Amino acid sequence: GTGSDPAAQEVQPVSGGTLVYASGDAEPACLDPHVGGNYPQALVASQYLESLFTKDEDGKIIPWLAESTEVSEDGLARTITLREGISFTDGTKLTAEAIKANIEHLQDPNTASSTGYLAVGKVVDIEVIDELTAKLKLSAPDNALLESLSMPWTAIESPKALERDQATNCASPVGTGPFKVESWEHQQAVNLVRNEDYVLPVENAERTDDLAYLDAITWRFIPEAATRYAALQSGEVDVIDNAQPDTIATASKDDALGHLDAPRPGASNRIELNSAKAPFDDQRVREAFIRSVDANAGISSLFFDTTKRSYSLLSSVEPLGYSDESLFTTDVAKANALLDEAGWSERDAEGYRVKDGKRLSLTFPVSTNQSVPAEQSLFEQFQAQAKAVGFEVKIELLDLSSWYGALAKHEYNLVSAPYTKVGPSVLRILYHSNSTVPAPSGYFANNAQVKDEKLDEILTQAEETSDEAERAKLYEQAQKIVLEGYYVLPLYDQQNHFLYGKNVHGVGATTAVSSPIYYDTFITK
Amino acid sequence: MSEQAMITVRDLSVSFGTTAAVKNISFTVVPGRCLALVGESGSGKSVTARSLLGLSGGTVSATELSVCGQNALALPDRSWQQIRGNSVSMILQDALMALDPLRPVGREIGDALKVHAKLPKSERTQRVLQVLESVRMPEPERRAKQRSTELSGGMRQRALIAQALAGNPQVVIADEATTALDSALTALVLSQLRELKEQGRGVLMISHDLAQVAHLADDIAVMRHGEIVEAGTTEQILGNPQHEYTRQLLRAVPSGVPRFTALSAASKPLTAPLPNQPVDADPALSVTQLSKAFGKHQAVEEISFELPRGKTLGIVGESGSGKTTTARMVLGLQMPDDGRVQLLGEHFAPAHESQRRMLREQMGAIYQNPLGSFDPRYSVGQLLTDALSRGTSKRAAEYRKTVAELLEQVELSTDLLGRNPRELSGGQRQRLAIARALAPKPSVLVLDEPVSALDVSIQATVLDLLDRIQLETGTSYLFISHDLSVIEHMSDAVAVMNQGRIIEQGATAQVFGAPQQEYTKLLLSAMPRLR
Amino acid sequence: MSRTARVLCAAFIALWLLIALAPSVLAPGDPLAINPVEAFQKPGAAHLFGTDESGRDIYTRVIHGARDSLSIGLAATGLGMGLAIILGTVAALSPRWCDEIILRVLEALYAIPSLLMALLIIAFTGPGVGPAIVAVGLSTAPGYARLVRSQIRLLKNSEMLEAATVLGRGTWLLVRNHLVPNALKPLLALVTLGIGQAVIWAAALSFLGLGTPPPAPEWGAMLSAGRTYLHFAWWMSLFPGLAIVFVAAGATMIGRALGAKARAL
Amino acid sequence: MGTIAWAGRKAGGALVVLWLVATTIFIAIRLIPGDPAEAIMGGPGSQASAEALAAARAEYGLDQPLALQYLMYLGKLATLDFGTSYSLKQPVTQIMGEVLPNTLWLSLLALGAAWLLALCFSALAMRVNRVGAVIGNILEIIAAAVPHFWLGAVLIMLFSSVLGWLPAVDNGTAKGLALPVLTLALPLAGFLTQLMRDSLSEAMSSQFALAARARGESKLAVFWRHGLRHAALPALSLTGWAFSSLLSGAVVVEAIFARPGLGRSLLSAVLARDIPMVTGIALFSALVYIVVMAITEGIERAINPAGASS
Numbered sequence A: 001g002t003g004s005d006p007a008a009q010e011v012q013p014v015s016g017g018t019l020v021y022a023s024g025d026a027e028p029a030c031l032d033p034h035v036g037g038n039y040p041q042a043l044v045a046s047q048y049l050e051s052l053f054t055k056d057e058d059g060k061i062i063p064w065l066a067e068s069t070e071v072s073e074d075g076l077a078r079t080i081t082l083r084e085g086i087s088f089t090d091g092t093k094l095t096a097e098a099i100k101a102n103i104e105h106l107q108d109p110n111t112a113s114s115t116g117y118l119a120v121g122k123v124v125d126i127e128v129i130d131e132l133t134a135k136l137k138l139s140a141p142d143n144a145l146l147e148s149l150s151m152p153w154t155a156i157e158s159p160k161a162l163e164r165d166q167a168t169n170c171a172s173p174v175g176t177g178p179f180k181v182e183s184w185e186h187q188q189a190v191n192l193v194r195n196e197d198y199v200l201p202v203e204n205a206e207r208t209d210d211l212a213y214l215d216a217i218t219w220r221f222i223p224e225a226a227t228r229y230a231a232l233q234s235g236e237v238d239v240i241d242n243a244q245p246d247t248i249a250t251a252s253k254d255d256a257l258g259h260l261d262a263p264r265p266g267a268s269n270r271i272e273l274n275s276a277k278a279p280f281d282d283q284r285v286r287e288a289f290i291r292s293v294d295a296n297a298g299i300s301s302l303f304f305d306t307t308k309r310s311y312s313l314l315s316s317v318e319p320l321g322y323s324d325e326s327l328f329t330t331d332v333a334k335a336n337a338l339l340d341e342a343g344w345s346e347r348d349a350e351g352y353r354v355k356d357g358k359r360l361s362l363t364f365p366v367s368t369n370q371s372v373p374a375e376q377s378l379f380e381q382f383q384a385q386a387k388a389v390g391f392e393v394k395i396e397l398l399d400l401s402s403w404y405g406a407l408a409k410h411e412y413n414l415v416s417a418p419y420t421k422v423g424p425s426v427l428r429i430l431y432h433s434n435s436t437v438p439a440p441s442g443y444f445a446n447n448a449q450v451k452d453e454k455l456d457e458i459l460t461q462a463e464e465t466s467d468e469a470e471r472a473k474l475y476e477q478a479q480k481i482v483l484e485g486y487y488v489l490p491l492y493d494q495q496n497h498f499l500y501g502k503n504v505h506g507v508g509a510t511t512a513v514s515s516p517i518y519y520d521t522f523i524t525k
Numbered sequence B: 001m002s003e004q005a006m007i008t009v010r011d012l013s014v015s016f017g018t019t020a021a022v023k024n025i026s027f028t029v030v031p032g033r034c035l036a037l038v039g040e041s042g043s044g045k046s047v048t049a050r051s052l053l054g055l056s057g058g059t060v061s062a063t064e065l066s067v068c069g070q071n072a073l074a075l076p077d078r079s080w081q082q083i084r085g086n087s088v089s090m091i092l093q094d095a096l097m098a099l100d101p102l103r104p105v106g107r108e109i110g111d112a113l114k115v116h117a118k119l120p121k122s123e124r125t126q127r128v129l130q131v132l133e134s135v136r137m138p139e140p141e142r143r144a145k146q147r148s149t150e151l152s153g154g155m156r157q158r159a160l161i162a163q164a165l166a167g168n169p170q171v172v173i174a175d176e177a178t179t180a181l182d183s184a185l186t187a188l189v190l191s192q193l194r195e196l197k198e199q200g201r202g203v204l205m206i207s208h209d210l211a212q213v214a215h216l217a218d219d220i221a222v223m224r225h226g227e228i229v230e231a232g233t234t235e236q237i238l239g240n241p242q243h244e245y246t247r248q249l250l251r252a253v254p255s256g257v258p259r260f261t262a263l264s265a266a267s268k269p270l271t272a273p274l275p276n277q278p279v280d281a282d283p284a285l286s287v288t289q290l291s292k293a294f295g296k297h298q299a300v301e302e303i304s305f306e307l308p309r310g311k312t313l314g315i316v317g318e319s320g321s322g323k324t325t326t327a328r329m330v331l332g333l334q335m336p337d338d339g340r341v342q343l344l345g346e347h348f349a350p351a352h353e354s355q356r357r358m359l360r361e362q363m364g365a366i367y368q369n370p371l372g373s374f375d376p377r378y379s380v381g382q383l384l385t386d387a388l389s390r391g392t393s394k395r396a397a398e399y400r401k402t403v404a405e406l407l408e409q410v411e412l413s414t415d416l417l418g419r420n421p422r423e424l425s426g427g428q429r430q431r432l433a434i435a436r437a438l439a440p441k442p443s444v445l446v447l448d449e450p451v452s453a454l455d456v457s458i459q460a461t462v463l464d465l466l467d468r469i470q471l472e473t474g475t476s477y478l479f480i481s482h483d484l485s486v487i488e489h490m491s492d493a494v495a496v497m498n499q500g501r502i503i504e505q506g507a508t509a510q511v512f513g514a515p516q517q518e519y520t521k522l523l524l525s526a527m528p529r530l531r
Numbered sequence C: 001m002s003r004t005a006r007v008l009c010a011a012f013i014a015l016w017l018l019i020a021l022a023p024s025v026l027a028p029g030d031p032l033a034i035n036p037v038e039a040f041q042k043p044g045a046a047h048l049f050g051t052d053e054s055g056r057d058i059y060t061r062v063i064h065g066a067r068d069s070l071s072i073g074l075a076a077t078g079l080g081m082g083l084a085i086i087l088g089t090v091a092a093l094s095p096r097w098c099d100e101i102i103l104r105v106l107e108a109l110y111a112i113p114s115l116l117m118a119l120l121i122i123a124f125t126g127p128g129v130g131p132a133i134v135a136v137g138l139s140t141a142p143g144y145a146r147l148v149r150s151q152i153r154l155l156k157n158s159e160m161l162e163a164a165t166v167l168g169r170g171t172w173l174l175v176r177n178h179l180v181p182n183a184l185k186p187l188l189a190l191v192t193l194g195i196g197q198a199v200i201w202a203a204a205l206s207f208l209g210l211g212t213p214p215p216a217p218e219w220g221a222m223l224s225a226g227r228t229y230l231h232f233a234w235w236m237s238l239f240p241g242l243a244i245v246f247v248a249a250g251a252t253m254i255g256r257a258l259g260a261k262a263r264a265l
Numbered sequence D: 001m002g003t004i005a006w007a008g009r010k011a012g013g014a015l016v017v018l019w020l021v022a023t024t025i026f027i028a029i030r031l032i033p034g035d036p037a038e039a040i041m042g043g044p045g046s047q048a049s050a051e052a053l054a055a056a057r058a059e060y061g062l063d064q065p066l067a068l069q070y071l072m073y074l075g076k077l078a079t080l081d082f083g084t085s086y087s088l089k090q091p092v093t094q095i096m097g098e099v100l101p102n103t104l105w106l107s108l109l110a111l112g113a114a115w116l117l118a119l120c121f122s123a124l125a126m127r128v129n130r131v132g133a134v135i136g137n138i139l140e141i142i143a144a145a146v147p148h149f150w151l152g153a154v155l156i157m158l159f160s161s162v163l164g165w166l167p168a169v170d171n172g173t174a175k176g177l178a179l180p181v182l183t184l185a186l187p188l189a190g191f192l193t194q195l196m197r198d199s200l201s202e203a204m205s206s207q208f209a210l211a212a213r214a215r216g217e218s219k220l221a222v223f224w225r226h227g228l229r230h231a232a233l234p235a236l237s238l239t240g241w242a243f244s245s246l247l248s249g250a251v252v253v254e255a256i257f258a259r260p261g262l263g264r265s266l267l268s269a270v271l272a273r274d275i276p277m278v279t280g281i282a283l284f285s286a287l288v289y290i291v292v293m294a295i296t297e298g299i300e301r302a303i304n305p306a307g308a309s310s
């Protein structure tokens, strides 16, 4: 993350005080990120749960709760050794049993985990070697395992706490983090208090004391963007997330507020074109759509230049991302030619193209929970631009569960589904043909419905190779295939902007998935 | 007038905008005497009364207006509040409307005390009961807790008087305090006003009926169009009226005037011959053993009477005696518990509505408040066309001639055709109602208090009209009223009702000349008479 | 109603009819035409009401949005009224047990929060103009129905009806000539009030993301899009908001004038 | 009608209404597309397996015939068992217990504030001159015509962002309630004033008002003792309705001001097809509506015993 705290150097940390955090996300149904596994859960869980690994400032994966790790020659066994002297906030000691219990918890169908479940998909067995060492047996080599284990969705919880029933665990998950969950008043706030027994796993020269500065964090949910910003301005809250582009632009002019821009890792924000269904089963039509829209002007005005246009499948924080701008330049003439060529040559009274009496119509379910207003407006602009070449785009604004429902029933031609994961292995989850087949759970991540045997092979190899250069080359090939097949229209990084008040300091540290940690944060009066 | 005048008015004028309601009138109110302001509706009586309390609502000017020694022309509202209800109090015209229907009357009366006498609550309650007793309110404690809607007309009027008396005022203004009351109650109220006078208070009494004031007033001022046309002592005015208008008012009083004698000079002379009625024909209306109870309350009990063709049967009785209930049963609007009604010898009630629909045209009805019986969306012409066309049309041109004839019959101008009944005067409305009732050429008209809402002069013209129509068409009237003088003037035969029963019936002269029942005698003795 | 008031009302209605039926007369532009470069322009000569986040002209959108918003208001009120007249008349004229049943049903309709009803309907049909009409119409019907019922009951016992009965009118003539026309009169005033409230209602549904789908220039949708930028581009929500207030207040005013007339009758 | 008979009738009617509401909800929710079992497992896009869904169906009795389900549903409701929320996995009564007081408070305060504002508007209209009355008139019409969500946003901008006087979001203090209450109350006050205005001016120009003046009461006293009573009646008879509309308005206001409450639960429950939650909310709010109706009717009876019997 890139914190831009104006006066970070001069201010001496002070202990005490309660930070009020205002989240624009829907209130999670469960505070345990194992269950389901979405970003709002990661944001709050980053304060009380810790992972085995994390990312350092250069983007390298380093051990956190783990002390060290080793992989077997064939890549099918991964040994993890834990640090000594760390305890959960319920008093349970952190041991190898915890690793076993947590991964089993993720894999238990009753947990209904999705993100974490996929991340540990290749682990077939966990063997506890000694008190602090566990050995993970894998079905195939997995060079993304450490990345997977650095995410909050695979964070380590107290095995004793996991034995409780799910509702209880959801309300008060127990971890090793700098804070712990004290109470959860539904619809109001999650109250976090400092973990007075916190042990910082990795030495930090700047800290004399392992404890967090803040006494407590009040984690509130304020869905209205304008209200959230007003509350920050009037000092009622200290930090807000999902900051709207216009407010970020205003705040950056105004020294009173600090801004943290922490783009999420994994996939970029992009529109996927459902290639399993007419009319996008025809690559020409896909290209025609992509060529017909002009994202740049809209992104610049709607996002007030707080983000850059992306031409890549991967987030800009992923070093292995590959981008090709030429594939996405707007070219209305070409779009028209492609559509004529594909047989969509006639137009109806309203100016939409038709073929065999059918209108060139696209369904675009948009989740109001995942797409901020600026993004919805961008989609409306696409709608208008695509109309000029004869596409009818039907935007359906849906709540999250209806949106999932529309995807599950394949009722979409266009969709924008964010996916956060550490490392390029996200490409396998998003574009491997296996991901088009709904898992027993009914969920699939390959929304573009890319089914390409060569791509499948490359993605599998890329994950199994132990050669870094080879891995990079394979991922580049894979990205080329997807981009050149016009399955995807990349837009920008997954936005992750935070604004904070002027007496809030020490904001900037984030987890591997760019969710901020308020361990170093303190409030001055 | 030797005593110190309580109220002196000289050249008082009140105007609303450009229209002057009261013009240059002068009078004084003296302790121990009663001045009566008499005049037709709209002559400015109430406006005069209100301006004596600074509540006229219009622009007031006068060379002198002194109330209890204060110059009332330049009195701030605070000082007015001291005078109102304390030195001068007023009994408002409409007893039903002058008491808040949402508050117990005891509180309304108590408010007068709250403003003026700083009495503790218990004493105030005591005083309220005391005043209520002094006006002879039955069961004062219970009544004080009731709202005006739960009281009968007479009780309301008494509550209103009590309210005016609560502050122990030196001058009482009674605005139409006896209008719309039956004769027994009128007598009671008049006696209470007399008592006030005898206690040495000044009384200003307002009425449109000279007969009502005759026995109480010491002086009378006759008003017309906002001016006092004649003033003098009661003996002077009644005995030797100088002004034509005063004479007209005196003539309009129906008591003692024989049938078919015009009460109003404006009426057409009643010359048409009475059509011959076949003697052996069935009576127009025959009622046998009619009874009706509301819950436990027996409103009408086994009454029987007969109405011969071309004649008028008057039904008289005090308020609540069951007159309206009888009329409604006769009209087939209320199912009798027992008994039967025959119209022109044919069975009429009780029956199913569809069975008697054919007979309906033979019987019409006139109500006290004609406006309520008109569809508010219809104009005069439409109402009559609707009646003539049997409800199939309200505009058909083919009835234009008949409509004009009807209007002529009730002495209304055809200029009124396009007007809404709301834009007519009370007398005109009642004429319209009569015209509509006459449209199907009925044999019988049931008239329930047809003139009770009208002032004497208008009442006179309507009664004359009814007389003439009976002479011309031979329609039979079932004429219901609480006003003995009207009944005496209009009826061939009279039935006296009391508590749901007919206690006495017979020819008018017989009943009024030689009443048999104690109750009838009592009623007649209370009847105000000029002649 | 005074002459000036009548002229004003007529002009008001005529203006909105013109706007709803032929928006292009007043706003020749395309309400859907985007121009990202001109996004967030302040109100000025080029754009009377400014532009929105996609550079669409807000004036054009407000004018073209009148049709959707007004037709929701009118159709929903019409639906509510239609139901109300039937239910209310039947309840008032039928025997007591039937009256009681209808009353309880109306009360139940009332007791379910109207938003819940709207949500259920929209969950059933999906969002759009039609469902919004049904939702708003259904939730207003019980109120009107109660009024129709009490009016007719009042009239049923009026002297006016007795007089007509005495004149020999049958049931059908009574209902047709006197009951229904007179019962509807005071309702007329309420209906105009209701139109304004229905427009607001529809806007609230849009706010909750349940109204007409984008990019339709429906006022509620514009308002709810604009409120995100309240700090930055006040004009985006001011003008659609004013349009709603203007229509609702205008309807209220007309309703009041009619109400005053009905009372005078 | 005696008070006891009246209360008895009310209670009987209330039960019928509750039953009708329960039935309506039962039918409506089954008409909505989507499998309730999926809702139990976390929404239409849930990742529940077929077995898990079947298990859920069996657990919640969703595999039974519809008629039987209906009877079971009524039976449970009759024993005041509202079940467990599908999405929050907590007893509905417990959730309602948490959120209902918030919304009730908000709505009641808003109702009170609306009445107070309406009284002030009316009293002002009595005293000021013609121009003032016209301005007041326009203001009150506009107040009745503003959408809640817009008003809320504007109030926040004005009082929190620009002036900084009042908090934008709920903070548990009375001050935090000010803006939400105002947002709900202003439109309602406009509406109530409109209802009160005519009967108020009628009462103030009536004979009994004149009578009161004639016995020496001041204009203000007449306003308080007589005018208000008459003005309140028509508005009072619509208070039950107003309260019901406040509950709907609360959804919007709670969303804007980030207040916990029935409104937000309702929205999310319907979106998540959370049948027990929707039923619970519907029945609770119907109950509240019935109680408020009964109270206002009681007040009406007290003010006007003659009129309330019809």
Ligand SMILES: Nc1ncnc2c1ncn2[C@@H]1O[C@H](COP(=O)(O)OP(=O)(O)OP(=O)(O)O)[C@@H](O)[C@H]1O
Pocket (backbone or CB within 6 Å): B016, B021, B039, B040, B041, B042, B043, B044, B045, B046, B047, B048, B056, B057, B058, B093, B208, B455
């Ligand atoms: N507040 C007012 N504004 C305008 N005109 C009024 C007002 N009050 C009374 N008038 C007019 O003044 C005239 C006299 O009215 P007033 O009430 O004094 O008559 P009245 O003699 O008392 O009649 P009634 O016997 O019917 O009571 C009438 O023409 C009436 O219309």
Ligand SMILES: Nc1ncnc2c1ncn2[C@@H]1O[C@H](COP(=O)(O)OP(=O)(O)OP(=O)(O)O)[C@@H](O)[C@H]1O
Pocket (backbone or CB within 6 Å): B294, B297, B299, B317, B318, B319, B320, B321, B322, B323, B324, B325, B326, B482
């Ligand atoms: N619909 C009704 N329900 C209950 N009681 C009634 C009804 N109509 C009349 N009564 C009662 O029946 C009795 C007779 O009433 P009715 O109206 O016939 O009297 P009235 O002689 O016409 O009196 P008034 O001179 O005051 O018109 C009264 O005590 C009245 O309260």
Ligand SMILES: [Mg+2]
Pocket (backbone or CB within 6 Å): B045, B046, B047, B093, B175
């Ligand atoms: Mg008078």
Ligand SMILES: [Mg+2]
Pocket (backbone or CB within 6 Å): B323, B324, B325
């Ligand atoms: Mg009577």
